[in-house]
Amino acid sequence: MFQVLIFVFLFYCIFDFLYKNIAYRKWEGPWAVPLLGNLLHVSKDAHLVFSKDQKKFNGGKFGKYWFGDSMVMAIFDANFMREIYLKHPESINTRLKSPITSILSEKYRGIVTADENYWAFHHEILSKSFSGKKIKSIISSIEKETDSLIGHMKFILKSGQNFETRNNLMNFNSNIVFDYVFSRRIENIYEGSSSEQSQVLIEIRKLFDFLAHFKVQNFIKILKPFYYLYLKIFGHPNDNLKKILFKYYLEHCETINLDSPRDVLDSMVIEYRKFGGKEEEKSILAMSNELILAGVETNSIAMEWFIIQMINNHKYQDKIYNELLEALKSNKLTSNSSNKIKLSHRPLTPLFNASLRETMRMYPPIPYGVGREVNEEFEIEGYKIPKGAHILQSYYSMFRDENHYNEPNEFKPERFLLESHSNNYFPYGIGVRACMGMSMSQDELYISLTNILLNFKVSSIDDKPINEKPNFGFSFRPNEYSIKLDFR
Numbered sequence: 126m127f128q129v130l131i132f133v134f135l136f137y138c139i140f141d142f143l144y145k146n147i148a149y150r151k152w153e154g155p156w157a158v159p160l161l162g163n164l165l166h167v168s169k170d171a172h173l174v175f176s177k178d179q180k181k182f183n184g185g186k187f188g189k190y191w192f193g194d195s196m197v198m199a200i201f202d203a204n205f206m207r208e209i210y211l212k213h214p215e216s217i218n219t220r221l222k223s224p225i226t227s228i229l230s231e232k233y234r235g236i237v238t239a240d241e242n243y244w245a246f247h248h249e250i251l252s253k254s255f256s257g258k259k260i261k262s263i264i265s266s267i268e269k270e271t272d273s274l275i276g277h278m279k280f281i282l283k284s285g286q287n288f289e290t291r292n293n294l295m296n297f298n299s300n301i302v303f304d305y306v307f308s309r310r311i312e313n314i315y316e317g318s319s320s321e322q323s324q325v326l327i328e329i330r331k332l333f334d335f336l337a338h339f340k341v342q343n344f345i346k347i348l349k350p351f352y353y354l355y356l357k358i359f360g361h362p363n364d365n366l367k368k369i370l371f372k373y374y375l376e377h378c379e380t381i382n383l384d385s386p387r388d389v390l391d392s393m394v395i396e397y398r399k400f401g402g403k404e405e406e407k408s409i410l411a412m413s414n415e416l417i418l419a420g421v422e423t424n425s426i427a428m429e430w431f432i433i434q435m436i437n438n439h440k441y442q443d444k445i446y447n448e449l450l451e452a453l454k455s456n457k458l459t460s461n462s463s464n465k466i467k468l469s470h471r472p473l474t475p476l477f478n479a480s481l482r483e484t485m486r487m488y489p490p491i492p493y494g495v496g497r498e499v500n501e502e503f504e505i506e507g508y509k510i511p512k513g514a515h516i517l518q519s520y521y522s523m524f525r526d527e528n529h530y531n532e533p534n535e536f537k538p539e540r541f542l543l544e545s546h547s548n549n550y551f552p553y554g555i556g557v558r559a560c561m562g563m564s565m566s567q568d569e570l571y572i573s574l575t576n577i578l579l580n581f582k583v584s585s586i587d588d589k590p591i592n593e594k595p596n597f598g599f600s601f602r603p604n605e606y607s608i609k610l611d612f613r
């Protein structure tokens with residue numbers, strides 16, 4: 126009996142090996158091993174692996190990989206991505222289906238993870254909730270939180286300590302998103318409160334750490350049901366966060382005034398109820414969960430990378446400081462007499478704007494985007510893309526492509542002053558399913574980072590450059606670091 130099993134297993138491995146390497150022969154990619162496919166090939170620093178592979182496969186457009194049993198097309202070329210995302214949006218309008226995302230999204234009922242059945246409906250609900258005229262303005266939340274962060278940084282400086290970036294910036298971003306979505310903001314968040322919201326940050330980190338590595342059991346068909354059961358029984362790393370958010374949802378339902386929504390959660394409930402409230406509970410839980418996950422980690426990482434660039438390329442820090450002073454002066458000549466940078470200064474700060482773009486070009490916070498799954502076959506440039514294939518966007522390869530960026534590994538913000546690069550720079554994605562939080566994120570990064578540079582000179586603790594080796598995962602984090610602050 127045992128021998129038969131071994132024989133069947135060997136036969137399956139041979140069949141699997143041949144299938145993975147012979148099917149879709151027209152598509153080039155590294156050799157796939159039985160069962161795992163190319164998971165080992167991409168398991169460490171996949172961004173660098175993709176960049177190397179870009180030179181080898183399919184004229185630099187994409188590479189074919191097998192993640193277990195899933196065939197993955199990793200796009201390396203910005204023009205090729207635009208062709209697919211802008212010409213065939215309806216064919217790639219669903220996300221990757223796996224045990225991990227199925228549980229996280231309450232069976233694809235979220236927004237980031239929504240499948241083709243839920244997406245249009247949930248996109249409409251959330252768009253209306255974001256643009257709700259009656260709820261608080263996100264800009265005032267951002268300005269208030271920026272004041273609070275800068276106040277804390279002044280305190281740190283005066284008390285002779287270094288400023289630790291990871292926790293503080295996550296606290297900053299979570300306070301804004303929580304205020305906007307749930308009307309929950311913690312006054313003394315930087316002083317290390319033991320509140321529930323601190324627990325939320327721990328849960329977010331836990332989940333991103335978990336998502337950082339490709340899990341074999343998430344990709345092999347035969348193992349998927351067992352892995353799903355395992356996560357259901359022993360817990361998914363998102364469970365605790367969802368429990369907290371569900372409590373907020375119930376509290377909102379008890380106190381909501383349908384004529385006067387307070388925040389995004391109230392607006393979502395109101396919009397949902399216009400359609401009869403069917404599946405409201407699970408859908409709103411999944412959507413608010415994903416807003417927190419999408420909003421906190423991404424912006425914190427972008428801020429961390431920007432601060433690193435200002436330290437490692439300090440001549441830009443001084444130039445930007447002068448630019449900010451000039452912007453304040455010229456605004457004072459008109460009407461605004463405040464000594465804070467506001468969104469209205471944005472057209473007056475081109476070097477800052479270019480430096481932020483350059484930072485996100487070199488270190489896109491979501492380095493391979495949020496994967497899509499092909500829901501109907503389509504053809505592009507002679508390649509037939511089959512239903513069920515997965516699509517990843519290797520932003521790292523696209524944004525460091527020598528065909529578009531001269532000296533792509535150098536921090537050169539001037540390149541964005543000379544050219545917009547709008548055809549080959551899109552860290553928030555493109556097309557109908559691009560990031561829904563893009564303008565919120567850009568406003569938040571603008572207000573916070575300009576005001577930090579206006580108030581402080583930032584430098585490394587040992588006067589050496591800060592390590593720029595990214596930790597590849599679902600997000601693209603630098604190593605944790607602290608900085609020295611000086612008053613301007």
Ligand code: HEM
Pocket residue numbers: 236237238239248302416417419420421423424427489490491494495496552553554555557558559560561562563565566
């Ligand atoms: C630096 C910050 C951010 C970056 C780089 C970023 C990037 C992305 C990317 C690459 C996608 C996938 C797009 C695609 O599939 O083509 C996405 C989707 C999404 N993002 Fe962001 N994001 C950021 C911040 C935010 C914030 C602050 C929010 C809101 C709180 C947010 C909400 C969303 C949502 C709801 C989606 C799903 C859109 C859909 O599937 O229709 N993001 N984001």
